Amino acid sequence: xxxxxxxxxxxxxxxxxxxxxxxxxxxxxxxxxxxxxxxxxxxxxxxxxxxxxxxxxxxxxxxxxxxxxxxxxxxxxxxxxxxxxxxxxxxxxxxxxxxxxxxxxxxxxxxxxxxxxxxxxxxxxxxxxxxxxxxxxxxxxxxxxxxxxxxxxxxxxxxxxxxxxxxxxxxxxxxxxxxxxxxxxxxxxxxxxxxxxxxxxxxxxxxxxxxxxxxxxxxxxxxxxxxxxxxxxxxxxxxxxxxxxxxxxxxxxxxxxxxxxxxxxxxxxxxxxxxxxxxxxxxxxxxxxxxxxxxxxxxxxxxxxxxxx
Amino acid sequence: xxxxxxxxxxxxxxxxxxxxxxxxxxxxxxxxxxxxxxxxxxxxxxxxxxxxxxxxxxxxxxxxxxxxxxxxxxxxxxxxxxxxxxxxxxxxxxxxxxxxxxxxxxxxxxxxxxxxxxxxxxxxxxxxxxxxxxxxxxxxxxxxxxxx
Numbered sequence: 001x002x003x004x005x006x007x008x009x010x011x012x013x014x015x016x017x018x019x020x021x022x023x024x025x026x027x028x029x030x031x032x033x034x035x036x037x038x039x040x041x042x043x044x045x046x047x048x049x050x051x052x053x054x055x056x057x058x059x060x061x062x063x064x065x066x067x068x069x070x071x072x073x074x075x076x077x078x079x080x081x082x083x084x085x086x087x088x089x090x091x092x093x094x095x096x097x098x099x100x101x102x103x104x105x106x107x108x109x110x111x112x113x114x115x116x117x118x119x120x121x122x123x124x125x126x127x128x129x130x131x132x133x134x135x136x137x138x139x140x141x142x143x144x145x146x147x148x149x150x151x152x153x154x155x156x157x158x159x160x161x162x163x164x165x166x167x168x169x170x171x172x173x174x175x176x177x178x179x180x181x182x183x184x185x186x187x188x189x190x191x192x193x194x195x196x197x198x199x200x201x202x203x204x205x206x207x208x209x210x211x212x213x214x215x216x217x218x219x220x221x222x223x224x225x226x227x228x229x230x231x232x233x234x235x236x237x238x239x240x241x242x243x244x245x246x247x248x249x250x251x252x253x254x255x256x257x258x259x260x261x262x263x264x265x266x267x268x269x270x271x272x273x274x275x276x277x278x279x280x281x282x283x284x285x286x287x288x289x290x291x292x293x294x295x296x297x298x299x300x301x302x303x304x305x306x307x308x309x
Numbered sequence: 310x311x312x313x314x315x316x317x318x319x320x321x322x323x324x325x326x327x328x329x330x331x332x333x334x335x336x337x338x339x340x341x342x343x344x345x346x347x348x349x350x351x352x353x354x355x356x357x358x359x360x361x362x363x364x365x366x367x368x369x370x371x372x373x374x375x376x377x378x379x380x381x382x383x384x385x386x387x388x389x390x391x392x393x394x395x396x397x398x399x400x401x402x403x404x405x406x407x408x409x410x411x412x413x414x415x416x417x418x419x420x421x422x423x424x425x426x427x428x429x430x431x432x433x434x435x436x437x438x439x440x441x442x443x444x445x446x447x448x449x450x451x452x453x454x455x456x457x
Contacts, residue, residue: 234455239454269356270355
């Protein structure tokens with residue numbers, strides 16, 4: 001085979017592989033017909049907003065209006081090894097926020113990680129967990145966000161290695177990552193467990209997205225299912241995110257009530273373990289949940305012994 | 310004792326004192342950890358009242374709040390430049406990068422503990438506790454590493 005032929009064959013293979021990856025990494029949004037019509041429940045939407053911790057990432061950048069109840073207008077830097085992202089404005093402003101989004105746009109974004117423009121969101125946005133939510137809860141969350149005051153805040157483009165090309169590659173790479181990860185599964189109801197346990201399991205695994213930090217990931221950054229909530233290196237690279245397995249047996253907490261108190265009151269009740277590494281903001285969000293939901297989370301967590309998930 | 314001997318003994322004692330304080334000063338990390346531990350212990354006592362495991366008693370609240378206030382006052386001087394290394398510590402480099410925010414956060418906690426020393430009745434307790442807990446959390450959130 002001559003050098004020219006070899007080069008041609010290589011070119012064909014490369015193009016084939018690239019084309020194949022391009023096809024494989026394409027986003028597959030769901031159709032509008034798959035989203036149920038719903039009379040939204042704003043109170044439930046607010047529960048999902050706080051359980052989901054939306055404000056932690058979508059909070060306004062320092063210097064912009066910050067108060068006791070900041071609006072999720074986005075702009076605070078989110079640093080990843082691939083670059084710096086600025087979580088967008090999710091207030092209902094039509095130009096700079098999500099005010100023009102349809103229900104199916106919102107479901108595709110939150111549960112499938114696909115923007116209305118048809119590109120993949122990078123998985124720093126925890127849609128792999130939100131993908132386990134009931135679609136009714138997601139629609140209520142949208143209604144709640146739409147009930148907030150609209151804020152004008154332009155989206156800041158990410159600062160990536162290799163700029164726009166790097167961003168495009170990252171987004172396409174995310175498509176391949178989603179294939180490896182598989183579709184998120186809805187949370188099964190365990191008839192042999194109590195109501196609060198089941199509610200807690202749902203809040204922890206779906207909107208609460210606890211596993212995004214508390215579950216270790218494999219080499220392709222996919223959370224390891226059999227190591228669920230067993231603790232992981234801190235995403236910032238300093239220290240560890242602790243294991244949530246056997247919290248009572250390991251004497252981290254006395255019982256489910258103790259865990260509930262820690263989540264609800266944090267340092268006001270002398271629980272200082274939760275305020276570092278980002279958990280402080282999580283605790284602030286969780287403290288806004290109805291008491292029954294906080295207790296449900298605590299019931300589920302207190303029952304985690306390794307075998308029981 | 311002759312004057313000279315007194316002088317020798319005195320200077321000897323002084324040398325020992327200086328050496329001891331030098332050793333102590335050489336380890337601000339351990340000192341501030343001891344201070345924070347004492348704060349945590351006193352805070353735990355106040356938390357018992359918040360959790361209604363213990364009855365409100367103005368005198369013990371004042372004593373615990375005073376301990377917190379004193380220890381925070383001590384801690385203030387125990388974060389010198391460069392004391393992010395040399396001993397196991399959860400202090401984040403952000404303390405020295407953003408010193409003014411750190412100092413303000415610590416001062417907020419000091420003020421909240423001072424306000425707690427002025428609590429005389431049960432209905433003043435929880436609001437003061439919310440402020441104090443919030444101040445602890447505010448500083449820990451920003452300036453303390455997650456546990457190892």
